[in-house]
Amino acid sequence: MLQNDADIIAGIDVEKVRSDFPLLTRKIYGKPLVYFDNAATSQKPTAVLDALEDYYRKYNANVHRGVHSLSQEATEAYEGARRKVAAYINAAYDHEIIFTRGTTESINLVAATFARKFLKEGDVVLISAMEHHSNIVPWQLVCEEKNAKLEVIAINEHGELLMDDFEKKLTDKVKFVSITYVSNSLGTINPVQEIIKRAHAKNIPVLIDAAQAVVHLPIDVQKLDADFLAFSSHKIYGPTGFGILYGKEEWLNKLPPYQGGGEMIKTVTFEKTIYNDLPYKFEAGTPDIAGAIGLGAAIDYINSHGKDNIFKAEEELLEYAMDALTSVKGLRIVGPLTNRVGSISFLLEGFHPFDVGEILDKQGIAVRTGHHCTQPVMDFFCIPGTVRASLSFYNTREEIDKLVKGLEKARMMLG
């Protein structure tokens, strides 16, 4: 076993990395936890927990408008987090970064405000067949309200987007395209740059759901030319309950405000309320100050390793995992074999994913089973769900080996 060699990939020393994540030392039923549910939520490095502690212990205060020092400190850290996020995805301006509760809220914000101002009866919103419910239901809601239509780009049996179908459905009626960068259930990487290009050729704005992508792929919103991009803090080593909506300044200025309240206004009278400038126009109420600071610390943590190193290490681990899993008897990968990242969905032919998941859990291996909030994908493949192992750079090859053994035990027990 070349364990040592294997575990230093692209300059990432996995054992050292693992020691940054306290939860990874947990035992489940007496066995060391093998955490393969990273697509659902990532674990948090000590650096993030320390940043939260530090905030609450030393400078917790409500931000903005405070005359006192504590409030100033909190505000600076909070706005500092915005700058970190802007830099991480290369936004042109800090005020293009809107703080939300997560991907779901980010998408709802865009759907609701875009629809209110721009969506008319008979218009079309275009999504894909592999979207997460969070990129389906908000559009269903607004389409229903506005008597608009939701159209769906089809996928093939490898779980890949059919670009022909996209081209065909990109009619003049389409007013918005909302598409995931990486599928959370299939692992597919979509050609979002190409999609944006073609949509822009028809002056149609595009939202990229980067919930899965942002933690595994380098993202440059200016290079992508995305109009909107959404992701969640909790999936990228940050705290729960926090997320990001990136929007092009031009678009954010065009959209009406979403929620009303403190922070998002300049002046309020009962007759007339003047909304605040970006980004505050979209940030009503006391924000999640600790959440912002925690996400900022997560980005610092990523940068301390170098995101390219992390992504490279993940790529190699994924390759190892795909090789190992495809060698398991009766295992069928649901999704593409190449051009993928993050999640690996599969079925043990003849066995219900729920049974497989439960037997893996008893061996300390945490996977997710079910539809992964992408029921239409399951319907497309006519399956009740999949077993999904989703990887992070703190996972090891040894853990993949355990998964393979665990699956063999499941087959033995269930067979």
Add this chain to the structure above:
Amino acid sequence: MLQNDADIIAGIDVEKVRSDFPLLTRKIYGKPLVYFDNAATSQKPTAVLDALEDYYRKYNANVHRGVHSLSQEATEAYEGARRKVAAYINAAYDHEIIFTRGTTESINLVAATFARKFLKEGDVVLISAMEHHSNIVPWQLVCEEKNAKLEVIAINEHGELLMDDFEKKLTDKVKFVSITYVSNSLGTINPVQEIIKRAHAKNIPVLIDAAQAVVHLPIDVQKLDADFLAFSSHKIYGPTGFGILYGKEEWLNKLPPYQGGGEMIKTVTFEKTIYNDLPYKFEAGTPDIAGAIGLGAAIDYINSHGKDNIFKAEEELLEYAMDALTSVKGLRIVGPLTNRVGSISFLLEGFHPFDVGEILDKQGIAVRTGHHCTQPVMDFFCIPGTVRASLSFYNTREEIDKLVKGLEKARMMLG
């Protein structure tokens, strides 16, 4: 000086309590921090920080639907928090507790969904002249959209609600009443029970903004008979970015969903989506798991002291503060002299609040200055803002004395 006697009130040993709140040991400009900005956000006891740490270190996982043990543990803690909140405000059912980002989002949720289904052209929404922007702007937004009217119950020169005016404005056109329990800028306690009774006599539902009340007054939603009640975690010793919407089951079932996404659905197809049961119908996306657990710990912490003890101690401290402040030369209280809680707003006659606040800050005393997100209140009193000292049970009489001295120094310097 009877410091010891003074600081054990209603069984609350202030020095011991203070040691639970790490931030209170901070120094500002070399002086011990005197934190009187509690109405903006409260400090957090170690018990809450420990609960957050514990979650992230030991059982961080995405909740619901997870087959693995970690997810089960997280789900149990998360739903346990819901039960704690339900018990704290005496909700009839746990599923009447909706987790939101804060008071602002809670109010927006009700305003948007109520308006979508029930608000028609010419209808009236009734609020009061002392509402926080978060209980004004959401209603302005929906009234504008629906061509409905926002009417405002007047206040008198003591900052008290004019119940005559309420009676007069409670016409048949009123479809919703939304009112604050306690004013954040004036400290006024409103007769919300009476307001609810009168509104219900006309079958009009009422939302209570309890952002300030919940931390200073016992709340029993069944006794109040409130239809909706909103508050924020960060103002009641819990984490930032989390909040509560209580809604009567009947009302929550009547309202359409707010945001769409994961969690809030039962089944999704592109043709038809079936929404989930309460409370999940209103909780789209991965929730703020740590936020819920943190708020639960805050409630445990309050219960460990006994909320009645805390409120009693606060009452006595407030009395001491009112006496001390009204003895300051040229100090004018903005708001009522009795039947108040939490915030004390005042002006040093002849001086701008901003100047006063800044000089207090330099002495380590954190107050808030400005309009406190209640501009209409300032407009009513024709003042640019106030200085607001807002108290918590961890504040001491000694700190009040420091504030009085600090104000005298400010007068001396500015005068």
Add this chain to the structure above:
Amino acid sequence: MTINEAQDEIIEEFAFFPEWMEKYEYIIQLAKDLPLIDGQYKTEANIIKGCQSRVWLHPEFKDGKIFFTADSDALITKGLVAMVVKVLSGQTPKEIADAEIYFIDEIGLRTHLSPTRSNGLLSMLKQMKLYAVAYQAQSLQN
């Protein structure tokens, strides 16, 4: 045998298996042994959808007692379903309506009974009780 006697018997049986593997193997064996439901009753109407697995349940009311047959697409759920059927089938509506199912907890499969797991088993139990209550009301009317 009363419902609780049946439950206690299962708990005793499981006490023989200290290892989780053995427990699961036993459950799986139960699942495989029992052809639980007549094909004609595996209908849409009899389906109970959990988030993870589906359960089919068919009740028959005979001589004042309810007889259940059931099935599930997930094997472990099916094994548990088999045990629940064994425990509740052939009992009176009142006994079923009042029954507290504790054996699943005791044998260490409590997550199957947690509402947050939202799998088919819990929904099946609810459905069984609903049937029981319905038959109870019906018998009282007669």
Add this chain to the structure above:
Amino acid sequence: MTINEAQDEIIEEFAFFPEWMEKYEYIIQLAKDLPLIDGQYKTEANIIKGCQSRVWLHPEFKDGKIFFTADSDALITKGLVAMVVKVLSGQTPKEIADAEIYFIDEIGLRTHLSPTRSNGLLSMLKQMKLYAVAYQAQSLQN
């Protein structure tokens, strides 16, 4: 005196006051000494609203230079306004447009320049630069 010379002079002056109280007393004195703006110019149009305090600003363009007068309703802001006016008034549009105001930071009142404080002073500085840019464009046209 250039803008930076003026700023350095203020910084030097403040170095004499090690205590925050003395600094503030000095600023407040400045505020009280200077009747900054002619009453006729304290108009709605000349008002700059901060979240906390208001500032009035009036520019005059003479001999290629901009002369500012200003006022504020908050005393400390007014003192700072007085200093900023002292630093920028009477300079050319280009010098004002290019100026970097660092003295407020240096004398320990940086929060007055932080955008998140959103008080009138920062808005005033922005407005002064806007005037400068406007006059610059105008001179270029002529």
